[in-house]
Amino acid sequence: MEMTVGRAIKWLGFVITYLTIFRVFEGFLLFLAIVAIAGPILFVLWAYKEDKIRDQATTEEFSGENLFFRYGTRIVDDSIVIPLPSNLDVESVKALSQELITAITEDVKSEFSDFNVSINNEYPVIDKTQTEDTRLFSLMNFTSPRGSEVNHFIRMEQSGANLVAFFFTHFRGVHSQWDLYDHAITAPLHALFWVTQWYRNQTSIIANISKSVNNAFDKLDVKTFIEASNHAIYRQFREVLVKHDLLVESVERAINVSIDNSQNISISDSSDINIGSIANRARGAVDAIRGKA
Numbered sequence: 001m002e003m004t005v006g007r008a009i010k011w012l013g014f015v016i017t018y019l020t021i022f023r024v025f026e027g028f029l030l031f032l033a034i035v036a037i038a039g040p041i042l043f044v045l046w047a048y049k050e051d052k053i054r055d056q057a058t059t060e061e062f063s064g065e066n067l068f069f070r071y072g073t074r075i076v077d078d079s080i081v082i083p084l085p086s087n088l089d090v091e092s093v094k095a096l097s098q099e100l101i102t103a104i105t106e107d108v109k110s111e112f113s114d115f116n117v118s119i120n121n122e123y124p125v126i127d128k129t130q131t132e133d134t135r136l137f138s139l140m141n142f143t144s145p146r147g148s149e150v151n152h153f154i155r156m157e158q159s160g161a162n163l164v165a166f167f168f169t170h171f172r173g174v175h176s177q178w179d180l181y182d183h184a185i186t187a188p189l190h191a192l193f194w195v196t197q198w199y200r201n202q203t204s205i206i207a208n209i210s211k212s213v214n215n216a217f218d219k220l221d222v223k224t225f226i227e228a229s230n231h232a233i234y235r236q237f238r239e240v241l242v243k244h245d246l247l248v249e250s251v252e253r254a255i256n257v258s259i260d261n262s263q264n265i266s267i268s269d270s271s272d273i274n275i276g277s278i279a280n281r282a283r284g285a286v287d288a289i290r291g292k293a
Contacts, residue, residue, distance in 0.1 A: 003178050014185050040187035040195075044205065047198055048180055051206045061201055063128040070204045071151045072172030073211065075265055076230070080237075080254045082163040082246055093163060097156035100165065100240050101138045104154065107236040108140055108229055115225060116143045123153075128201070142229070144221040147174040148213060152229065165237065167258070169226065174218070175210040183209050223265070230262035 018037050025033045055070065062069065084093065105119045123139040140152040153168040183205065197203040213219050234255050241247040 007178065007182060011182070011185055018188075037188045040191035041184045043191065043195070044184040044187045045180070048205050051204050054201070054204070055206065059124040059126055061126045061128050063200065063202055066202050067125070068151070068153060068168065068170055069202065070207055071170035072149070072207050073170065074168060075171050075226070076167060076169035076262065078167040078258050080165045080167075080251060080258070082165065082241065082251055083248060084158075084161050084163055084246070086161065090158070093158050096240075096244065097158075097163065100156060100237060101154060103240050104233050104236045105138055105140060108152075108232055111232050112142070112225070112229065116145075117141065140229070142225045144218055144225075146215055146218040146221070148172065148218055148222050150222060150225055150229070152233065154233070167233065169230070171222070171226075172207055173210045173212045174214075175206070175212065179209040179212070180205075226265055227263050231259055234259045234262075 021033050021037065022030065060068065060070070068074070088096070101121055105121055109117065109119055118141045120139045120141075122136045124134050125137055127133045135155065138152075138154040140154075142150045144150075149170075149172045151170045151172075153166075153170070155166045157164045157166065194203050198205070213222065238247060238252070238255050241251065
């Protein structure tokens with residue numbers, strides 16, 4: 001976001017408040033007041049630079065439920081259960097999973113060759129609480145000309161006689177230096193609530209301040225890729241299942257619901273982005289369909 005009159009007035013209010021505090025206290029109390037105010041502000045500016053380094057990492061680390069926190073708001077959280085025939089062994093299921101991933105990513109790469117799309121079919125994700133548990137996801141990244149990002153993550157997991165396909169999509173908007181400065185100047189009020197999480201690599205300043213989409217063309221670019229790529233992903237997913245005679249009615253219905261819901265994702269133009277509202281509705285609809293199947 002750009003510098004606005006409202007933001008300037010807010011900053012002036014904070015500066016006046018901080019200066020008033022400095023004038024009230026003396027000696028050691030003044031020293032503590034300076035540390036309490038200047039410390040969080042400087043920390044945010046330093047941590048922002050560290051987050052830029054973390055963003056370049058070739059692996060993803062998380063703990064708890066903060067999976068892919070660095071990639072912004074989760075806008076799609078979907079899973080589809082594929083019943084497997086009894087004659088498929090573990091190796092055959094692995095081969096099927098790899099075929100699904102490869103078919104999807106190659107189709108996206110081909111169909112969106114004119115877009116700024118990068119693909120990594122072996123993106124390592126590490127659980128920091130159990131570092132030996134590292135799982136590979138397929139990652140498809142789209143970066144718009146104005147810097148907004150859409151990231152698709154796909155993972156296949158076998159559970160008994162079923163193959164479960166997980167589809168996650170994350171959106172991260174853009175930010176300006178003014179957004180960083182706004183986060184910094186207000187840091188004395190909120191830093192204590194997240195500083196421990198940041199040190200544990202469980203939250204990202206860049207992701208937290210990159211929620212805005214304040215350009216009409218950027219909205220068009222992002223929405224175009226989200227809708228078209230989701231349609232391509234589920235279409236190719238269906239084609240591979242048809243090839244192996246695995247497209248039962250419940251899976252077909254779940255795929256159709258997922259495609260329909262991906263067409264209804266809305267993007268607001270403020271930091272209170274409304275892009276994630278579709279996820280729960282999609283999951284509920286899929287679950288309802290499975291219950292009827």
